[in-house]
Amino acid sequence: MATASRAVAGAHVALNASIGTGSLLAAGALQNAIFNSANFSIIATDDKGIIQLFNVGAERMLGYRAQEVVNRVSPSDMHDPQEVRARAEALSAELGTPIAAGFEALSFKASRGIEDIYELTYLCKDGTAFPAVVSITALRDDYGELIGYLLIGSDNSARKRAQLHLKEAVTAAERANLAKTEFLSSMSHELRTPLNAILGFAQLVASSTPVPTVAQQRSIDQILKAGWYLLELINEILDLALIESGKLIMSEEPVALSDLLSECQALVESQAVQREVGLNFVPMILPLHVKGDRTRLKQVLVNLLFNAVKYNRRAGHVDVDCTVLSPLVVRITVRDTGHGLSREQLAHLFQPFNRLGREAGIEEGTGIGLVVTQRLVHLMGGQIGVDSTLGVGSVFWVDLTLVAAPSTDHAAAWVPAGNALACAGETTRTMLYVEDNPANLALVEQIIERCPQLHLLSASDGHTGIEFARAYLPSVILMDINLPGISGIEAMRLLHADPATAHIPIIALSANAVPRDIQKGLEAGFFAYVTKPIRVAELLLTIERALAQANVAPQRPHAQAPS
Structure with a gap:
């Protein structure tokens, strides 16, 4: 009984030591509030792990009366034995020390001065069970001798239910994403199949012999224009959906900016000539390489260039320049002489399907391209922004990470022969x-x-x-x-x-x-x-x-x- 008294006293000492003495503590009000708390189970044991104190909260949670367990059982007898055994095996593997199951497994770290918190299942008197979080602390006397343990437990059911609901929600979201991806893949296939016939045969007719008449060529051009535009819309919608679902695959490689910009210029030149817009690519003084996915970076720049041409004025111009902002960052700017954007339009610029009031205009579009462009830049670790003045034009800029040029020479790329096959x-x-x-x-x-x-x-x-x-x-x-x-x-x-x-x-x-x-x-x-x-x-x-x-x-x- 002397050990039991010392363990209970030790529990009081642990509480007193944490807050000092005062009128509240002297009156015993704080101890009474803690030991009579119905929200926390507070159990004190002797150094052998036998229960010496069993508060009101422990009685409420576990269904035992204090007199049924004090000096009779160990807290481990109220835990799921398989979980206690698993904890013992985990501690043994972690510390390389044989550890018996039961209370030794529960108190092992605490006995060595390590405050321990663990999750286990409490078993109630009526046979029910609930998940609990238990904190265990060693109790020592004035000479540092171990005299017992203090276990403070709380019902973890609400948290576990929330975790389960979250897990179910995540699983449902993943299933929905997978279903969406499969749907998009299937829909892409179904849309591309008829487009293949439309665009394929139109290309053949356009290059057939004898050469189509002027009227026929105009009709063919309209078919091709509409077909490639529809394909572009399909690709943009797929890209946006894949980005949002996290399924878009990106490579990371050093990309030579000068080569990439030359390719982009070649792709945009015909449209610029048709619209009487001048293109000016400022020559690069030094070769620069950036980190990114080459195909996706080309997609970003071509989209910015097409927009700069499409929304420009007749006889306007587009200037493209690269500026090194720091040893790690290069900025690519695309400056146009279009009508510019208002502050309100700028605020909604990167919103999906928002065409900024241009729905009634003659220019085709869905408002997806810039959204995809922004998200691709972010996926490559870059930043994108815009400055615009009404009546003057807009400047779109993309900041990318500079990297060293590839250190090894790769085999020469295959060069196609001049004529087919x-x-x-x-x-x-x-x-x-x-x-x-x-x-x-x-x-x-x-x-x-x-x-x-x-x-x-x-x-x-x-x-x-x-x-x-x-x-x-x-x-x-x-x-x-x-x-x-x-x-x-x-x-x-x-x-x-x-x-x-x-x-x-x-x-x-x-x-x-x-x-x-x-x-x-x-x-x-x-x-x-x-x-x-x-x-x-x-x-x-x-x-x-x-x-x-x-x-x-x-x-x-x-x-x-x-x-």
Whole structure:
């Protein structure tokens, strides 16, 4: 009993020592309030872990009366034994010391002067259970001798319920994001498939012989303009959705600014000439490299340049300059001589689908481009801003991180031949196209008809495509992804696994154009991934690259391709 009395006294001493003496403490009001608190379980034990004090809160939470547990049981008897055992095993692994389960596991750190807080499940007298947070502190006498432990516990049910609800909400949000991504991928495919026929055949008609009449060419130009604009809208909406869902894949590489700006200038020049807007790219004194995704950075700058031209005045001009702000930051500025923006318009500039009152104007747009541009810049660790004056014009600027130039020389990039499929030489080569959509097949057939060095075979499903590839050993294969039977990816894997066809370069030609679809296809082993709608020149150059590789691949005699 002397030990028990010392443990209870120790609990009082611990409280007294924390706040000193005073009239409140002298009257015992504070101790009474604490030990009679119904919101916290306060349990004091002796040095062996046997309960010596069991307050009102402990009685309320656990359902035991004090006289039922004092000098009878250990607090560990009221905890989930599996959790106590798991805690003992975790402490043993952490400290490299064998630790028995039970109260020793609960009090191990406290006995060594380490204040400990842990989460365990309390077991009540009536068989129910609830999660609790327990703080355990060692009690020592005036000589530093361990005389017991003080355990202060609180019901953790509300917090656990909140955590569970949060976890469920996060899971639901992730499922919704995944469903949205899958929907966008599917919708992109469904929209691109008819666009492929519209834009593909329009390109063929525009470059056909005899040359279209002036009236026909105007109609063709309108079809192409509307088609490419619709494709641009699809891409912008997909980009925005992917950014918001965190699914957009970005690379990080040193990008040469001078080369990138030259490419952007070439893309914008024709529109600038058409609108009588002058382009002035200030030459760079020193070569600069920035950190970013080259494709996405090009998208950012082209969008700013297109806007600067589109919303400019006739006979206006656009100036592009690069200024080094610090050893780590370069600023790219795009200055136009347009009508400028008001303070109110600037406040809403980067809001999705907000065209700043230009909905009734003649310029097409959705108000998505600048939003995507801003978020792409932020994803690359940069900043974007704008200064504008009504009646004078606007200056958009992008700050990017400067990095060192690549330290190693990479192999020279492949340079396309001057005329389509020049590397095919005089020998007729066979190309297999695996495609189940008749319009897409007819389009590629007409494209390949312009290449006398190529003979085209076609298959309408993956299994037939594999049989044709094994029988005729084509020099190159175009493979759709969504095929009946087996997918284009699976067909490609089977062909690569076959020694007879493993050397054949296979190009994915698909309307699955979401970045993760492209990455998945390239990682699976496609030679290249071309998206629909087809850009005829891009497809021909990709085929030429594949044929160049096929020239150095091993060949063996094969069956005569059907005519």
